[in-house]
Amino acid sequence: MTPQTSTEFEKYYVPEKSRLALCAATGLFLSLFGAANVMNDMTYGDPSVETNSWTIFLCGLFFFLATLFGWFRTTIKENRAGLSSAQMKKSYALGMFWFIFSEVMFFFVFFSALFYVRNLVGPWLSGEGDGGRMNGLLWPGFEYTWPMAITPQEAMGGAASQPIANNGDFVSFEKSMAISEASAWWKWLPLWNTIILVSSSVTVHIAHSGLLADNKRKFNLWLGISVLLGMIFVALQALEYYEAYAHYGLTLNSGIYGSTFFMLTGFHGFHVIIGMTMLLVQWLRSVRAGHFSAEDHFGFEASSWYWHFVDVVWVLLFLFVYVL
Amino acid sequence: MGAHHHGPAKGLSRWLFATNHKDIGTMYLWFSFSMFILGGSFAMVIRAELFQPGMQLVDPLFFNQMTTLHGLIMVFGAIMPSFVGLANWMIPMMIGAPDMALPRMNNWSFWILPPTFLLLASTLFMEGGGPAFGWTFYAPLSTTYAAPSVTFFIFGIHMAGLSSIMGSINIIATVMNMRAPGMTYMKMPMFVWTWLITAFLLVAVMPVLAGAVTMMLMDIHFGTSFFSAAGGGDPVLFQHIFWFFGHPEVYIIILPAFGVVSQIIPAFSRKPLFGYDSMVYATASIALLSFLVWAHHMYTVGMPVAGELFFMYATMLIAVPTGVKVFNWVTTMWRGSMTFETPMLFAIGFLILFTIGGFTGLMLSIAPADFQYHDSYFVVAHFHYVMVAGALFSMTAAVYYWLPKWCGRMYNETMGKTHFWISFISFNVAFFPQHFVGLAGMPRRIPDYALQFADFNMMSSIGAFVYGLSQLLWGYNVISTIVAGKPISDEKVWEGAEGLEWTVATPAPFHTFETPPQVK
Amino acid sequence: MFVKAKRLSALTLSPVLTLMAMLNAGAAKASSVNMPPGVTTVGQTIYGLHMTILWICVIVGLVVFGVMFYSIYHHRKSRGVTASTFHESTKVEIAWTLVPFLILIVVAVPATTTLLDVYDFEDAELDVLITGYQWKWKYEYLDEEGENVQFFSNLRTPQSEIYNTESKGEHYLLEVDEPLVIPVDTKVRFLVTANDVIHAWWVPELAVKKDAIPGFINETWTKANEVGVYRGQCAELCGKDHGFMPIVVNVVSKDEYAEWIGSKQAEAAEIKKLMAQNFSLDELMERGKGVYDRSCAACHGANGEGGLGNAIAKSPIATGPLDGHLEVGINGVPGTAMQAFGGQLNDVDMAAVITYQRNAFGNNMGDLVQPIDVFNHKKG
Ligand code: HEA
Ligand code: HEA
Ligand code: CUA
Numbered sequence A: 001m002t003p004q005t006s007t008e009f010e011k012y013y014v015p016e017k018s019r020l021a022l023c024a025a026t027g028l029f030l031s032l033f034g035a036a037n038v039m040n041d042m043t044y045g046d047p048s049v050e051t052n053s054w055t056i057f058l059c060g061l062f063f064f065l066a067t068l069f070g071w072f073r074t075t076i077k078e079n080r081a082g083l084s085s086a087q088m089k090k091s092y093a094l095g096m097f098w099f100i101f102s103e104v105m106f107f108f109v110f111f112s113a114l115f116y117v118r119n120l121v122g123p124w125l126s127g128e129g130d131g132g133r134m135n136g137l138l139w140p141g142f143e144y145t146w147p148m149a150i151t152p153q154e155a156m157g158g159a160a161s162q163p164i165a166n167n168g169d170f171v172s173f174e175k176s177m178a179i180s181e182a183s184a185w186w187k188w189l190p191l192w193n194t195i196i197l198v199s200s201s202v203t204v205h206i207a208h209s210g211l212l213a214d215n216k217r218k219f220n221l222w223l224g225i226s227v228l229l230g231m232i233f234v235a236l237q238a239l240e241y242y243e244a245y246a247h248y249g250l251t252l253n254s255g256i257y258g259s260t261f262f263m264l265t266g267f268h269g270f271h272v273i274i275g276m277t278m279l280l281v282q283w284l285r286s287v288r289a290g291h292f293s294a295e296d297h298f299g300f301e302a303s304s305w306y307w308h309f310v311d312v313v314w315v316l317l318f319l320f321v322y323v324l
Numbered sequence B: 001m002g003a004h005h006h007g008p009a010k011g012l013s014r015w016l017f018a019t020n021h022k023d024i025g026t027m028y029l030w031f032s033f034s035m036f037i038l039g040g041s042f043a044m045v046i047r048a049e050l051f052q053p054g055m056q057l058v059d060p061l062f063f064n065q066m067t068t069l070h071g072l073i074m075v076f077g078a079i080m081p082s083f084v085g086l087a088n089w090m091i092p093m094m095i096g097a098p099d100m101a102l103p104r105m106n107n108w109s110f111w112i113l114p115p116t117f118l119l120l121a122s123t124l125f126m127e128g129g130g131p132a133f134g135w136t137f138y139a140p141l142s143t144t145y146a147a148p149s150v151t152f153f154i155f156g157i158h159m160a161g162l163s164s165i166m167g168s169i170n171i172i173a174t175v176m177n178m179r180a181p182g183m184t185y186m187k188m189p190m191f192v193w194t195w196l197i198t199a200f201l202l203v204a205v206m207p208v209l210a211g212a213v214t215m216m217l218m219d220i221h222f223g224t225s226f227f228s229a230a231g232g233g234d235p236v237l238f239q240h241i242f243w244f245f246g247h248p249e250v251y252i253i254i255l256p257a258f259g260v261v262s263q264i265i266p267a268f269s270r271k272p273l274f275g276y277d278s279m280v281y282a283t284a285s286i287a288l289l290s291f292l293v294w295a296h297h298m299y300t301v302g303m304p305v306a307g308e309l310f311f312m313y314a315t316m317l318i319a320v321p322t323g324v325k326v327f328n329w330v331t332t333m334w335r336g337s338m339t340f341e342t343p344m345l346f347a348i349g350f351l352i353l354f355t356i357g358g359f360t361g362l363m364l365s366i367a368p369a370d371f372q373y374h375d376s377y378f379v380v381a382h383f384h385y386v387m388v389a390g391a392l393f394s395m396t397a398a399v400y401y402w403l404p405k406w407c408g409r410m411y412n413e414t415m416g417k418t419h420f421w422i423s424f425i426s427f428n429v430a431f432f433p434q435h436f437v438g439l440a441g442m443p444r445r446i447p448d449y450a451l452q453f454a455d456f457n458m459m460s461s462i463g464a465f466v467y468g469l470s471q472l473l474w475g476y477n478v479i480s481t482i483v484a485g486k487p488i489s490d491e492k493v494w495e496g497a498e499g500l501e502w503t504v505a506t507p508a509p510f511h512t513f514e515t516p517p518q519v520k
Numbered sequence C: 001m002f003v004k005a006k007r008l009s010a011l012t013l014s015p016v017l018t019l020m021a022m023l024n025a026g027a028a029k030a031s032s033v034n035m036p037p038g039v040t041t042v043g044q045t046i047y048g049l050h051m052t053i054l055w056i057c058v059i060v061g062l063v064v065f066g067v068m069f070y071s072i073y074h075h076r077k078s079r080g081v082t083a084s085t086f087h088e089s090t091k092v093e094i095a096w097t098l099v100p101f102l103i104l105i106v107v108a109v110p111a112t113t114t115l116l117d118v119y120d121f122e123d124a125e126l127d128v129l130i131t132g133y134q135w136k137w138k139y140e141y142l143d144e145e146g147e148n149v150q151f152f153s154n155l156r157t158p159q160s161e162i163y164n165t166e167s168k169g170e171h172y173l174l175e176v177d178e179p180l181v182i183p184v185d186t187k188v189r190f191l192v193t194a195n196d197v198i199h200a201w202w203v204p205e206l207a208v209k210k211d212a213i214p215g216f217i218n219e220t221w222t223k224a225n226e227v228g229v230y231r232g233q234c235a236e237l238c239g240k241d242h243g244f245m246p247i248v249v250n251v252v253s254k255d256e257y258a259e260w261i262g263s264k265q266a267e268a269a270e271i272k273k274l275m276a277q278n279f280s281l282d283e284l285m286e287r288g289k290g291v292y293d294r295s296c297a298a299c300h301g302a303n304g305e306g307g308l309g310n311a312i313a314k315s316p317i318a319t320g321p322l323d324g325h326l327e328v329g330i331n332g333v334p335g336t337a338m339q340a341f342g343g344q345l346n347d348v349d350m351a352a353v354i355t356y357q358r359n360a361f362g363n364n365m366g367d368l369v370q371p372i373d374v375f376n377h378k379k380g
């Protein structure tokens, strides 16, 4: 990184004081506080008692999203007013890069958890291996397979059968999402989802090259297609969840397979929705307001980084959750 | 909307809507000080209950809440934000930047904290009480067996984590992008280096912690079984994830402290820091190694022996780069021309006591010996030596060192020295005996203990009370300096101090380096 | 200034010196300042390891602080020195990277052998399953000789001592109603697990500390060389009464052990016989009162008036359908202090205490529960 020249420094823009941050903090706090209350009502609450948890949550969320909207709008306006120096843009780029890095670490945890339970805990529970010498005593009859169709608890006759370490009621599924249980490859949804998401990464790339060539029509078209592909992905994912709950008996309660499956795909799906929204906003900016030029399109670039990141995560997910 | 030529706004909006790195830094510092008082008063409850055997003041469940919140608030509310505050104040001034790279986000990072910690503290008054499962919140005590307030705790951790991540991203962007011309990486002050590396650590591990609490949330409310064997999960999985965060976390706490000491010792030795390059490499090695040692907190969970050996060797290795740092500091002092103002006294106190804490850390790293030390007061002694006499002493030194620059007034030196001597002595009275009771078999996190531990516990409590009270002296000294200290106007407050921050006016103007300095 | 520096050095060295003095006073056994070497060979090796690394640290510390204090004393501005300007030397950097590294290797070798030793579970002569409960321990003998021998081990210190209304006894907080008994000179393998949250089984003098993880079994072992009573505590935060779940191990001669296990066997056989038997109301009431006072009174009050738990007198459950009452007694009330006693009391005792609750404190229900009813309820 080369040090800046002093002329770049002169242009450095220190924003006036701003109420955005305080509003964002308030909105974030209220929405999470509300969410915590909603969950506590659900788990510990008395259903006959009315609470205002949902109201707090939704108001907080709305306020938070509105603030974010305003925040980005301000930033975009400043940029279009020519206030952002090259240095400032680089700060934004660095910020986005390290933010994505932190997201990578977030996914890293869930993947690690998956590897840990698949490769170590499962065998241990059935009494195999270095760490699990005697566990057979606790879970007689439990045999480890992945996907774990029968949880240790079920192997022993269910939650009520014996008092040890039953921190819940874990009923396994009839059918998993793994490739091994698909009736035919072309009926296997995850494969189509992979194709869709990977192609959407390609279309975003095409859009980018269109923009670099100052071809706004190409840009708008291919970015629009990318957003559409993202929506199809989310819809198919929803369909998959519906299938899981309605026909496969695969739920969050289905022991560790269900836990890791929904955690990974759900968290990923959430990120797809965020990424898709980001792309959609860029598309609207371009189509409706004529933003972006070959030189100046950081908003789009950041969104596309995010989209590629989401895509890479999916490929790993496809590999480790569905295929292997 | 020119950014230049305007001073601070008047009234409350100056703080609520701040974008200035100095104002935000100031808020961080005051916030962390108030959290220090809160966390410290919880420690006083702990020490008061442990003054004598038998239950006197609080019931066991409340005691556990005190232990938990003391640890949480000190780590996440006091020490971490205090160093972020310091970073906000000093990094732009040290690298010749006009402000932080992302000023509005900077304010967001800060304003997330007060409501978060208010919420955490308010859990004490909720039904079933606040978090009572230790600052390490091992499942399933923190999931199936926790009070409903655990949900608020979880979201509190999410928010504190978000704040840290944004704070660190800001620091990374500032250091990588905003250095004055000529300020190459290898010319940056050590404090900037240690913070840059700390920020990388934070961005890497705070999401890991967020992942851990998210899985807890799922287990509690949505029926998953990550931490339950009955469904094919494992409570130990939680510990692996927690410590993958937790061990780097302790270096997140200590690295900026190393940075501060690396500024102060040369200043008062009137001699450049010895081995600057090796200091940078040592810091980076500590950070890298910190990702490979997490399971030294879990020697007794029943890992396969190969794992134990790996983590033992990796942990022992950390003594090498840390030793390099200690030796470099001592050599910096060697043949200098030293004076012993308050910042230097605290830095020397740090050097001695941190090294002792490091030694006990090294003892703990020996897996078979740790079977005897683990979860005893020996561990409590270890980490208070590195965290209180390490991180906190360093923070104290930093405040005395830079306060004159911040407010243009000189603190009362006699009072400062008195503060140091009382702190130094009472700290040792409070925490040295904990080594003894720990070795003799006193477990940690207990509200009551067997009779043979009585004498040392009483000693420890007395030391703790004195230590706590002496911090009031610090608070008093700082406030009276700000309000009525002797005004000074020399740019360079300390004869031997080097660095860009000493080239600007005293007190530091609202905007520094509107035109960048040229660094040779 | 000068005086202060000296004071500083005296102060830092004094703890080290005190420590050295205390250690050298031969206070090796039952020391209140140091790790007990204990009564096992492994424990003594660990103790040796601990002392080695301690001394290494003391010596390194003396050198480092020595140099530092020398410098503080001689290189101070008030003595008129001017500062040198040297600030680099690759040679010394390499030296003080290598020396600590070599020291660490010297420590790592014995540490590794000791660790491998601790992990050698082969040839155990006796297996004991240890299960942690909130807040007590259960011991189960797994070999043939000890078949069916299992019992709970509860804190015996009375509340009055804890709450300071009575003076504290010698083994305050470190005493239990029924200690674990193991033979001397025998390699005993402990299989450690937990029923609810994580606990840790720690007896310093046996050099054993192992986490008890719910749903998993951890192995560890000990071989005591000396007969005696050894005390320890739960070492993992496990909730409210974590500080009140002590461990007492009686190491006895092999003969005594054989005798003890024989008597436990007989006791167990007796219970087994009783399980198949029907009792009269009087018999059940008498036995039930004993069980109630031991296991329930702490929460439900000596006269069923309630306390931490609901009142039993006139309780809707104790005066309601039998099945509901059995359910609470056997499976507890999840999420409350009312635990599942089904795994803790044998069927005879459970039958007796339920009968007692239904017929004492003015609850004159008149019905009685037989062990077979408890057995059937457990079967579902
Ligand atoms: C600021 C925080 C901080 C720092 C810097 C450290 C530093 C170290 N810690 Fe510490 N530690 C904690 C905070 C910290 N720790 C906390 C909070 C806990 C408890 C958490 C909980 O359970 O609640 C803990 C617990 C803990 C454990 C687990 C104990 C247990 O629960 O059983 C272990 C085990 O290995 C350990 C080891 C170390 C080591 C090897 C270092 C090393 O980095 C130290 C290196 C330094 C030196 C060694 C001194 C200087 C070196 C020389 C002079 C060179 C020459 C020396 C020799 C070769 C002897 N620590
Ligand atoms: C950086 C972090 C940090 C800091 C600064 C401290 C500071 C102190 N800690 Fe800390 N401590 C932890 C981190 C920290 N601790 C952690 C992580 C744990 C583990 C928690 C767990 O097990 O989960 C722990 C656990 C812990 C225990 C063990 C509890 C247990 O196992 O049950 C004890 C016991 O003595 C203790 C004592 C103290 C004391 C006396 C101070 C003192 O230094 C505090 C001094 C400060 C003040 C007192 C506040 C300022 C002054 C006033 C408010 C004036 C009023 C004062 C009086 C009336 C005297 N701490
Ligand atoms: Cu059981 Cu602590």
Ligand SMILES: [Cu+2]
Residues within 6 Å of the ligand: B246, B247, B250, B294, B296, B297
């Ligand atoms: Cu650690």
